[in-house]
Amino acid sequence: MTLPSRVRIVEVGPRDGLQNEPVLVPTAVKVGLIERLLAAGLTSIEGGSFVSARWVPQMADTAAVMARLPPNPAGRYTVLVPNLKGFEAARAAGAGEVAIFASASEAFSQANINCSIAESLARFAPVAAAARAAGIGLRGYVSCVLGCPYEGAVAPQAVASVARRLVEIGCREVSLGDTIGAGAPDQARACVETVAALVPPERLALHFHDTRGLALANIRACLDLGVSVVDAAVAGLGGCPYAAGATGNVATEGVVADLARLGIATGVDPARLAEAGRFVTEALAQARADADRPASTA
Numbered sequence: 001m002t003l004p005s006r007v008r009i010v011e012v013g014p015r016d017g018l019q020n021e022p023v024l025v026p027t028a029v030k031v032g033l034i035e036r037l038l039a040a041g042l043t044s045i046e047g048g049s050f051v052s053a054r055w056v057p058q059m060a061d062t063a064a065v066m067a068r069l070p071p072n073p074a075g076r077y078t079v080l081v082p083n084l085k086g087f088e089a090a091r092a093a094g095a096g097e098v099a100i101f102a103s104a105s106e107a108f109s110q111a112n113i114n115c116s117i118a119e120s121l122a123r124f125a126p127v128a129a130a131a132r133a134a135g136i137g138l139r140g141y142v143s144c145v146l147g148c149p150y151e152g153a154v155a156p157q158a159v160a161s162v163a164r165r166l167v168e169i170g171c172r173e174v175s176l177g178d179t180i181g182a183g184a185p186d187q188a189r190a191c192v193e194t195v196a197a198l199v200p201p202e203r204l205a206l207h208f209h210d211t212r213g214l215a216l217a218n219i220r221a222c223l224d225l226g227v228s229v230v231d232a233a234v235a236g237l238g239g240c241p242y243a244a245g246a247t248g249n250v251a252t253e254g255v256v257a258d259l260a261r262l263g264i265a266t267g268v269d270p271a272r273l274a275e276a277g278r279f280v281t282e283a284l285a286q287a288r289a290d291a292d293r294p295a296s297t298a
Helices: 013-017 027-039 062-068 084-092 106-113 117-134 156-168 185-196 215-225 252-261 270-292
Strands: 008-011 044-049 076-080 097-103 137-143 173-178 204-208 229-232
Touching: 008 252, 013 027, 013 044, 013 076, 027 044, 027 062, 027 270, 044 062, 062 076, 076 137, 084 097, 084 117, 097 106, 097 117, 097 156, 106 117, 106 137, 117 137, 117 156, 137 156, 156 173, 156 185, 173 185, 173 229, 185 204, 185 215, 204 215, 215 252, 229 252, 252 270
Parallel strands: 008 044, 008 229, 044 076, 076 097, 097 137, 137 173, 173 204, 204 229
Antiparallel strands: none
16 A cells, blocks of 8 residues: 555544643643644544543543533544443533543453453443444544553454454444554554454554654554554653553654655644644643642741
8 A cells, every 4th residue: 555645643632641640730721732732733632531530530620621622623522431421421521522442451451441351342332332322423442552561462463353343333443552652663564454454444543652762663664554543642741550651642743744754644733733732841840840839838
């Protein structure tokens, strides 16, 4: 295959990028970030997640964020949901799409959501049915596609099996996540080729962390396989609370620039994207400074 003429970027910074931030980010900052991402031309944006505030306190204000977002007529706001209760909250908040998540690693599945891969997929079946009945889009994530912090190497066939099952229960798109940034270009390509034998490549997305600085190379290695969707986070925000050292998603700025060098359009304005990056990094710096400031005494 040839390179795609256009790639759609799914901006995951407001959810996957901020979820592990140790200081609480004000709702107004999250809304301001998404507004700037929209202005930069990004239309597929993760707005948050309806997971337990006990486990992910950063996402406790997702409903408030969604209520303050401007319309997104050219695209959709996606929120992550762990179960039917989360889906109902997402629907009430007006989400255009919900995302569910499974792992290609049994050990990671147990650590992340305390159940087996098979149990997680069974848990998501009613979510898929409810989304279909409500006319809400469904996206799937597969974690640890290029390596697991507990098991080490993950077989591409295991990834393909989970991806196919997500499609079978109703996911229109499946994002393949290198959760710990363990992969190299040859591994990434072999994985995507194996998955594409079971799932049409136009229904796949690449979600690579940049732990070892190889995310852009891994993306380039897969672009001629029929995949034309890439997940990225502005300013390289993010990581995973269950994967030590996986400190950041691939930066949206880097993806846009790299694709432009290859002659691939994204519809994203680099200058406005850079402004969104400055906005969130300055806001995070301020939030951290405020958290570190000693409380005043009377």
